[in-house]
Amino acid sequence: MNALTTQDPVNIVQITDTHLYGGNNGTLLKMNTRESYDHVIKLIQTREKAIDCILATGDIAQDASKEAYQEFLESISCFDTTTRWIPGNHDNATTMAEVASGTSACEKIIQINNWMIILLDSSILGQVHGTLASSELEFLKQSLASAEENAAVEHCLVCLHHNPVPGNAGWMKDIGLNNGAAFFKVLKKSSKAGTVLYGHIHQQLDFQHQGIRCLCSPSSCIQFKPNVTNFALDKLNPGYRWLKLYTDGRVETEVVRVSGEIFEADFSSPGY
Numbered sequence: 535m536n537a538l539t540t541q542d543p544v545n546i547v548q549i550t551d552t553h554l555y556g557g558n559n560g561t562l563l564k565m566n567t568r569e570s571y572d573h574v575i576k577l578i579q580t581r582e583k584a585i586d587c588i589l590a591t592g593d594i595a596q597d598a599s600k601e602a603y604q605e606f607l608e609s610i611s612c613f614d615t616t617t618r619w620i621p622g623n624h625d626n627a628t629t630m631a632e633v634a635s636g637t638s639a640c641e642k643i644i645q646i647n648n649w650m651i652i653l654l655d656s657s658i659l660g661q662v663h664g665t666l667a668s669s670e671l672e673f674l675k676q677s678l679a680s681a682e683e684n685a686a687v688e689h690c691l692v693c694l695h696h697n698p699v700p701g702n703a704g705w706m707k708d709i710g711l712n713n714g715a716a717f718f719k720v721l722k723k724s725s726k727a728g729t730v731l732y733g734h735i736h737q738q739l740d741f742q743h744q745g746i747r748c749l750c751s752p753s754s755c756i757q758f759k760p761n762v763t764n765f766a767l768d769k770l771n772p773g774y775r776w777l778k779l780y781t782d783g784r785v786e787t788e789v790v791r792v793s794g795e796i797f798e799a800d801f802s803s804p805g806y
């Protein structure tokens with residue numbers, strides 16, 4: 535396992551659901567995802583100093599192309615910091631691994647100070663919903679067990695793409711993690727796993743579920759409206775989340791959105 539010693543608090547930036555296309559001209563519901571992503575990157579450059587790790591929590595590419603993944607890694611290198619990515623439903627995990635070859639982007643576990651960050655693959659190729667395969671659940675179990683025995687690890691942050699708790703809109707009923715109960719059962723056996731971080735439903739959430747803090751974050755492109763029955767886009771701007779992980783276990787976090795820009799999208803679309 536990679537172990538880094540850095541400032542307290544550890545400074546994390548989460549970027550999620552970038553939905554990039556190779557070639558920079560792709561649009562998702564009429565929004566150019568590269569342009570909105572570039573706005574988010576500029577915002578991070580302006581606001582965040584001394585980032586210890588960037589977590590990209592899936593749907594990196596909309597077209598699952600090699601080019602889109604290469605462009606993501608190239609653009610994120612401007613931060614000159616540790617980057618980890620996990621696949622979402624639009625991604626191809628094999629292509630991501632190929633593109634990440636020679637980098638640490640696909641590594642699934644990292645220790646920073648007394649925090650262990652665990653990254654899980656919840657994607658099923660070609661499916662919108664997610665699952666944690668038995669091998670992935672076993673990896674989580676073993677990682678948390680090793681944290682339990684390691685005095686140098688006091689807190690764990692677990693990341694995945696899919697929402698492990700059902701989404702707050704009617705149309706989201708079947709698109710989340712289909713074995714969330716098994717996931718939480720594993721987390722609850724650990725005395726150190728207190729926070730889960732994800733994307734997928736393109737909105738800002740911060741709530742407790744079975745004693746675990748759940749954080750969901752806006753996409754760097756389109757936003758999904760909460761508490762509706764049918765699919766609807768929200769007019770909130772693209773953004774990212776920062777997290778400060780303190781040695782004493784506190785997690786301070788906030789979502790920051792691009793301001794002063796109007797992003798065009800197909801707000802009447804019945805789906806995506």
Ligand SMILES: [Fe+2]
Nearest residue numbers: 551593622734
């Ligand atoms: Fe997404």
